[in-house]
Amino acid sequence: MRIEELREEEFVCGSFACAGCGAILAVRLALKVLGPETVVVTTPSCLLGVTTFYPQLAFKVPCVNVPFPATAAAVSGLVAGLRRKGRENVRVLGIAGDGGTVDIGLQALSGALERGDRFIFLCYDNEAYMNTGGQRSGSTPLGASTATTPVGRGAKGEDRPKKDMLRIVAAHNIPYAASASIGYPADYIRKLEKAVKAGGPAYIQVLTPCPPGWGYRSDLTVHLARLAVQAGQWALAEYEEGAWRVKEVSNPRPVREYWALQKRFAHLLQESGGEG
Amino acid sequence: MIPVLPTPHLSSRTGAWRMLRPVLEAEKCNGCLVCWLFCPEGSIRRENGSVSIDLDYCKGCGICARECPRRALRMVEEASFMGEGGGKLA
Ligand SMILES: Cc1ncc(C[n+]2csc(CCOP(=O)(O)OP(=O)(O)O)c2C)c(N)n1
Ligand code: SF4
Ligand code: SF4
Ligand code: SF4
Ligand SMILES: [Mg+2]
Numbered sequence: 369m370r371i372e373e374l375r376e377e378e379f380v381c382g383s384f385a386c387a388g389c390g391a392i393l394a395v396r397l398a399l400k401v402l403g404p405e406t407v408v409v410t411t412p413s414c415l416l417g418v419t420t421f422y423p424q425l426a427f428k429v430p431c432v433n434v435p436f437p438a439t440a441a442a443v444s445g446l447v448a449g450l451r452r453k454g455r456e457n458v459r460v461l462g463i464a465g466d467g468g469t470v471d472i473g474l475q476a477l478s479g480a481l482e483r484g485d486r487f488i489f490l491c492y493d494n495e496a497y498m499n500t501g502g503q504r505s506g507s508t509p510l511g512a513s514t515a516t517t518p519v520g521r522g523a524k525g526e527d528r529p530k531k532d533m534l535r536i537v538a539a540h541n542i543p544y545a546a547s548a549s550i551g552y553p554a555d556y557i558r559k560l561e562k563a564v565k566a567g568g569p570a571y572i573q574v575l576t577p578c579p580p581g582w583g584y585r586s587d588l589t590v591h592l593a594r595l596a597v598q599a600g601q602w603a604l605a606e607y608e609e610g611a612w613r614v615k616e617v618s619n620p621r622p623v624r625e626y627w628a629l630q631k632r633f634a635h636l637l638q639e640s641g642g643e644g
Numbered sequence: 645m646i647p648v649l650p651t652p653h654l655s656s657r658t659g660a661w662r663m664l665r666p667v668l669e670a671e672k673c674n675g676c677l678v679c680w681l682f683c684p685e686g687s688i689r690r691e692n693g694s695v696s697i698d699l700d701y702c703k704g705c706g707i708c709a710r711e712c713p714r715r716a717l718r719m720v721e722e723a724s725f726m727g728e729g730g731g732k733l734a
Pocket of ligand 2: 386388389415499
């Protein structure tokens with residue numbers, strides 16, 4: 369799908385997301401690909417907070433809000449109900465943040481993947497629990513300073529590597545799983561189209577920078593989503609019919625260039641005297 | 645079609661948050677739609693060969709100006725417009 373072929377209609381508009389929010393951009397693009405015959409299921413997170421802040425309701429498609437661990441369980445229920453009603457043409461899109469996916473929503477997601485229901489699960493990864501003030505999650509990268517992994521006397525930020533959620537999901541042998549970045553929209557859109565066509569569960573984990581949570585100016589969101597890939601901090605990977613494909617980085621950048629633009633990594637540069 | 649709830653129920657215009665306003669220099673724009681694609685708020689309209697900005701929900705994040713390959717967008721202090729244009733509280 370080329371840019372010109374994307375729908376003009378917006379399916380999420382007027383949300384209370386921060387200026388430059390990567391998550392809302394990822395959801396906007398996803399709904400442009402999926403279209404109006406979609407039901408969104410989401411869970412406590414920035415996305416829920418900023419789109420359903422009554423009376424400001426920002427989704428134009430139906431949006432079901434469920435308890436934190438339950439996104440994929442509710443997705444399964446909707447899929448079953450729509451099947452019963454002969455409405456299998458309606459797409460069910462579960463959306464959760466990284467906390468709601470790799471930590472708290474993992475069990476329900478595993479169950480839904482195992483059942484083989486036909487749905488798309490979109491994890492927008494801003495690499496922490498942002499809606500509650502930026503606490504670390506299983507998806508926080510090594511070294512990042514967060515509210516619960518601060519930098520200070522003897523503390524050097526997150527001390528565990530990022531959870532490899534894509535491989536956990538792929539281990540369920542589902543038809544399609546991919547990682548994407550809003551800095552590579554053509555790749556992201558192509559993956560969404562593949563997810564739509566998959567005959568069973570499809571999972572996409574998209575990197576969505578967060579200006580206040582990562583500590584950078586709002587105009588850098590797309591730039592950082594691109595730089596994360598170029599600096600080897602995020603892979604554009606795809607698991608399809610049992611085989612992996614990873615996009616090769618044609619123009620690699622030094623990781624310190626990525627760190628230097630974000631407050632959450634500032635201490636790493638000080639430690640290494642700016643050499644990264 | 646599935647019945648769509650009568651949303652969006654939008655009670656306020658988030659354009660009121662804006663500190664910087666994107667201003668288009670139309671003669672530099674070649675209609676590549678990069679800004680349209682990346683605007684998180686969907687505030688840019690496609691218009692035969694060019695674009696226009698709907699200020700009602702533009703938060704002034706500056707992504708469009710930063711990503712425009714032709715530097716056809718500039719971010720200008722909102723205060724210099726003396727409140728004219730979109731995004732005032734309804
Ligand atoms: C069972 C339960 N635990 C905790 C919370 C509080 N809570 C609401 S949103 C949120 C953060 C969600 O983080 P994530 O899923 O990464 O989404 P983000 O906010 O980063 O977009 C938390 C902890 C809750 N609503 N329910
Ligand atoms: S805190 Fe981050 S993820 Fe949440 S609305 Fe703001 S920019 Fe988006
Ligand atoms: S990115 Fe720049 S050149 Fe392209 S359509 Fe927008 S304003 Fe015009
Ligand atoms: S400043 Fe941000 S919200 Fe406004 S039109 Fe540009 S990208 Fe969209
Ligand atoms: Mg998060």
